[in-house]
Amino acid sequence: MQFTLLPEAEQTPARRTQLKTDLTEFLRTGKLPDANQLISREYIHPNGTRLYVEGMIFPIRTESGYMLANFVRDISEYQHTQMALRKNEQVLQEYAKQLEALFSASLTFAHLSEPRIVAENVLALLESQMGYRRGAIVLYDIETGKFQLLAHARMGLAEQEFLDEIVKVQRFFEMESGITRWVALNGEAVRLGDVNADPRYLCADPAIQSELAVPLQVGGETIGAINVESETPDAFDENDERLLMILANQAAVAIQNARLFLDTRRRADELAAINVLRQRVSQTISLEECAAVATQGILDATRANVGFIMLLEGDDLVPISVRYRDFERTFDDLPTHKIGQCLCGLAVSEKRAIYSCPIDMDERCTWNECKQLGLRSAAVVPLIRGDQVFGIVGLGSESEHHYERHEEFIETLGSVIANGMNNALLFAQEQQRLREAEVLRQAASSITARLDMKEVLEGILDGLAVVIAYDSAALFLRREGYLHLLAGRGFPDSTKLLGAKFPEDEFTNQVCKTHRPLVLEDALAVDDFKRWGDVDYIRGWMLLPLIARKKVIGFMSVESQIPEAYEETDAEFATAFANQAAIAVDNAQLFEATKKRQDDLSILFDVSQLLASTMQMESVLQLIAKYATQLRGLGSGAIYLIDEESLFLGATTPPLPENFPAELRRANLAEHPHIAKALSSRKPVIIADVSETSLSTAECEVVELRSLCSIIYIPLLAGARLVGALILASTNGVREFLPDEIEMYQSLANQAALTIENVRLYEASRHHASELEKRVAERTKELQTLVNLMAGREVRMAELKKTIKKLRKQLVDAGMEPIANDPLLEPGYFDKKIRD
Amino acid sequence: MNAGLYQSVIEQSQDGIAICDENGVMVVWNRAMEQITGVPAADMLGLKV
Numbered sequence: 034m035q036f037t038l039l040p041e042a043e044q045t046p047a048r049r050t051q052l053k054t055d056l057t058e059f060l061r062t063g064k065l066p067d068a069n070q071l072i073s074r075e076y077i078h079p080n081g082t083r084l085y086v087e088g089m090i091f092p093i094r095t096e097s098g099y100m101l102a103n104f105v106r107d108i109s110e111y112q113h114t115q116m117a118l119r120k121n122e123q124v125l126q127e128y129a130k131q132l133e134a135l136f137s138a139s140l141t142f143a144h145l146s147e148p149r150i151v152a153e154n155v156l157a158l159l160e161s162q163m164g165y166r167r168g169a170i171v172l173y174d175i176e177t178g179k180f181q182l183l184a185h186a187r188m189g190l191a192e193q194e195f196l197d198e199i200v201k202v203q204r205f206f207e208m209e210s211g212i213t214r215w216v217a218l219n220g221e222a223v224r225l226g227d228v229n230a231d232p233r234y235l236c237a238d239p240a241i242q243s244e245l246a247v248p249l250q251v252g253g254e255t256i257g258a259i260n261v262e263s264e265t266p267d268a269f270d271e272n273d274e275r276l277l278m279i280l281a282n283q284a285a286v287a288i289q290n291a292r293l294f295l296d297t298r299r300r301a302d303e304l305a306a307i308n309v310l311r312q313r314v315s316q317t318i319s320l321e322e323c324a325a326v327a328t329q330g331i332l333d334a335t336r337a338n339v340g341f342i343m344l345l346e347g348d349d350l351v352p353i354s355v356r357y358r359d360f361e362r363t364f365d366d367l368p369t370h371k372i373g374q375c376l377c378g379l380a381v382s383e384k385r386a387i388y389s390c391p392i393d394m395d396e397r398c399t400w401n402e403c404k405q406l407g408l409r410s411a412a413v414v415p416l417i418r419g420d421q422v423f424g425i426v427g428l429g430s431e432s433e434h435h436y437e438r439h440e441e442f443i444e445t446l447g448s449v450i451a452n453g454m455n456n457a458l459l460f461a462q463e464q465q466r467l468r469e470a471e472v473l474r475q476a477a478s479s480i481t482a483r484l485d486m487k488e489v490l491e492g493i494l495d496g497l498a499v500v501i502a503y504d505s506a507a508l509f510l511r512r513e514g515y516l517h518l519l520a521g522r523g524f525p526d527s528t529k530l531l532g533a534k535f536p537e538d539e540f541t542n543q544v545c546k547t548h549r550p551l552v553l554e555d556a557l558a559v560d561d562f563k564r565w566g567d568v569d570y571i572r573g574w575m576l577l578p579l580i581a582r583k584k585v586i587g588f589m590s591v592e593s594q595i596p597e598a599y600e601e602t603d604a605e606f607a608t609a610f611a612n613q614a615a616i617a618v619d620n621a622q623l624f625e626a627t628k629k630r631q632d633d634l635s636i637l638f639d640v641s642q643l644l645a646s647t648m649q650m651e652s653v654l655q656l657i658a659k660y661a662t663q664l665r666g667l668g669s670g671a672i673y674l675i676d677e678e679s680l681f682l683g684a685t686t687p688p689l690p691e692n693f694p695a696e697l698r699r700a701n702l703a704e705h706p707h708i709a710k711a712l713s714s715r716k717p718v719i720i721a722d723v724s725e726t727s728l729s730t731a732e733c734e735v736v737e738l739r740s741l742c743s744i745i746y747i748p749l750l751a752g753a754r755l756v757g758a759l760i761l762a763s764t765n766g767v768r769e770f771l772p773d774e775i776e777m778y779q780s781l782a783n784q785a786a787l788t789i790e791n792v793r794l795y796e797a798s799r800h801h802a803s804e805l806e807k808r809v810a811e812r813t814k815e816l817q818t819l820v821n822l823m824a825g826r827e828v829r830m831a832e833l834k835k836t837i838k839k840l841r842k843q844l845v846d847a848g849m850e851p852i853a854n855d856p857l858l859e860p861g862y863f864d865k866k867i868r869d
Numbered sequence: 870m871n872a873g874l875y876q877s878v879i880e881q882s883q884d885g886i887a888i889c890d891e892n893g894v895m896v897v898w899n900r901a902m903e904q905i906t907g908v909p910a911a912d913m914l915g916l917k918v
């Protein structure tokens with residue numbers, strides 16, 4: 034039986050013999066090597082069940098020797114429980130080990146701020162704790178769809194071999210296959226006991242037999258994957274997968290935290306860079322300085338190699354600043370760009386930032402200077418004021434840099450530069466305006482203080498030279514539909530032009546219509562451009578309106594020998610001066626007119642005084658003819674008095690000979706139609722040019738006799754009564770009779786007419802007075818006789834005195850001087866006579 | 870304690886009990902022994918070891 038309980042391997046014949054011998058000895062001595070010891074054994078039950086038993090053999094002493102007692106206990110259940118407990122203990126120990134690994138990992142990860150370092154630590158942990166020597170961690174960017182190899186197990190490789198391996202693995206991730214790639218895309222773990230059996234597997238190393246890859250997930254989003262590989266088939270079990278999953282979750286959170294930390298730090302750095310740029314830009318005042326500081330600032334902030342700023346001028350983008358950083362090459366020539374062309378021009382036309390990487394593959398980059406410079410990536414941000422693009426800021430790098438990934442930062446920098454540039458532009462414009470205002474003030478001060486037209490015109494030409502450079506300039510005033518050239522400077526022969534008049538043309542008409550200056554880039558190229566005088570040199574030309582009281586009173590032409598000498602901005606600036614000049618000219622004209630009016634009134638007053646000083650008709654007529662002729666420097670004057678249908682030539686200037694026959698002074702009104710017209714219409718009649726006017730024979734004779742050119746016939750009106758006509762004429766050429774001049778002649782004629790009428794009345798009353806005196810003398814004589822005859826008859830005398838007083842009063846009323854010392858009025862005269 | 874009581878205790882024991890006498894003849898092979906070893910008492914009792 035003892036033999037049966039032995040393990041099968043021990044059930045040998047020798048053992049059986051040994052047992053028999055031992056037993057026989059035991060029965061005799063009560064001793065056995067294993068007696069009294071609890072022995073455990075496995076036992077195969079005849080029914081095949083494996084049992085665990087324990088038992089003890091012990092002797093029972095009898096009188097005749099020893100009996101052998103054996104008890105056996107089935108401890109199978111106990112043994113199985115023990116085995117299960119041991120296994121559980123092993124599992125718990127494994128978990129404890131895993132937990133310890135995770136704990137230490139989480140402690141390590143928490144201190145890491147670089148995703149790459151977190152990943153490298155995870156791989157190191159996998160190798161040290163789990164014994165996985167091959168592994169990699171890859172990140173997946175859901176926005177770009179690109180994979181980034183974050184870390185790869187060193188696998189004991191040398192540096193260069195390791196780098197080669199990195200490049201190879203990275204290339205594998207860029208392919209459209211692979212287990213790790215699949216896991217990162219699908220977010221599910223994959224465990225392959227035989228990699229070659231899975232079509233998704235992409236073979237990078239033929240030695241690899243099995244692979245385990247689990248996703249890196251944060252907040253339900255897969256950000257990448259961890260994979261481990263083994264050269265042993267079925268190297269990974271569920272526990273490995275579970276462990277790697279737990280570790281991957283920890284790593285994912287740590288990597289994401291590190292990325293967020295990096296992102297936060299990057300944002301903080303960006304904000305700091307933006308602030309630095311804003312401060313630097315805001316401390317500048319000139320446009321050039323601002324552009325230079327801004328260009329350097331954006332290079333410092335972005336670490337780009339090249340930075341530049343261009344400003345929009347019309348359709349052109351003109352470079353104003355270029356800076357380089359850690360870059361040995363420079364632009365040979367950064368040309369002016371055009372809107373809509375190349376990346377810079379597109380940023381303007383599309384009003385948005387343009388990014389390019391790699392630039393040499395970018396068909397939009399058409400001007401090639403960036404490619405030729407060796408740039409691989411570029412960003413161009415439009416500079417916007419209000420909603421208008423006024424320039425661009427560009428930056429480029431010799432490495433492939435995806436600036437669009439930092440578009441918020443780049444475009445904020447652009448915005449800061451735009452603000453700074455805008456402020457600088459505004460400041461520069463303000464400065465320019467101040468300078469222009471000062472120039473205008475200086476220029477205007479030379480004209481506004483003057484009232485004399487000649488001085489004003491010269492002052493305008495002086496001032497214009499301060500405002501803008503010119504080779505020649507002219508001032509025209511509009512009068513009677515013509516342009517009168519009143520002042521000019523710089524012409525080859527000014528004397529030919531000064532005082533000349535020209536018809537208005539399409540250019541002056543346009544300026545009159547628009548009230549805006551007109552600029553010709555090159556007058557030589559304009560067929561309709563009229564050249565007055567010897568002015569073939571004129572290329573750059575502009576015509577400025579002289580506007581006063583909302584009317585174009587004249588023009589200022591500004592001329593240069595240089596084509597495109599003047600631009601719209603020059604014209605605007607010069608127009609500001611022209612407006613001042615127009616006011617000065619207008620004031621001078623008003624002053625001239627007022628002064629002339631004063632002079633006219635003064636002459637009229639003098640003439641009135643003179644006329645009042647004489648009552649002799651011939652002298653009066655001669656005075657009128659003389660002063661009327663001299664008033665405005667005319668050469669000839671005449672006064673005709675009218676007597677029904679005949680005219681009487683009263684006086685002329687120059688005067689008629691003293692013995693001029695009276696019969697020759699008489700003329701028939703019908704033979705002088707222009708005089709007749711003036712008299713019938715009671716308005717002045719003008720012959721602007723005798724050579725172009727139809728004249729009667731008598732008129733022709735007078736015109737020839739006195740060499741008359743332009744004639745004005747003014748009716749002499751004393752109230753409603755026609756007295757005659759005043760005729761004035763120029764003798765040294767055709768001249769214009771201006772409205773104020775005509776008005777003045779008419780005033781003089783009216784004064785003359787009243788004087789003539791007064792003289793006539795005076796002559797008539799004098800004649801009448803003479804008659805009365807004669808009658809008074811006769812009457813006085815009669816009265817004296819009566820007094821003598823009727824002495825003492827005081828009553829009659831008193832009546833006589835009354836009569837005499839009455840008569841004297843009539844004389845005074847008739848304008849005649851009373852007789853001095855009238856004895857009749859002497860007190861007591863009559864009494865004395867009566868007494869005598 | 871009489872022999873019958875011993876016999877009963879041995880027979881009711883949960884542990885297998887086997888006893889050989891001084892001559893090596895199996896004299897006790899209780900029920901528990903039968904169950905544990907799968908060998909019936911009839912096969913063992915009287916057997917000289």
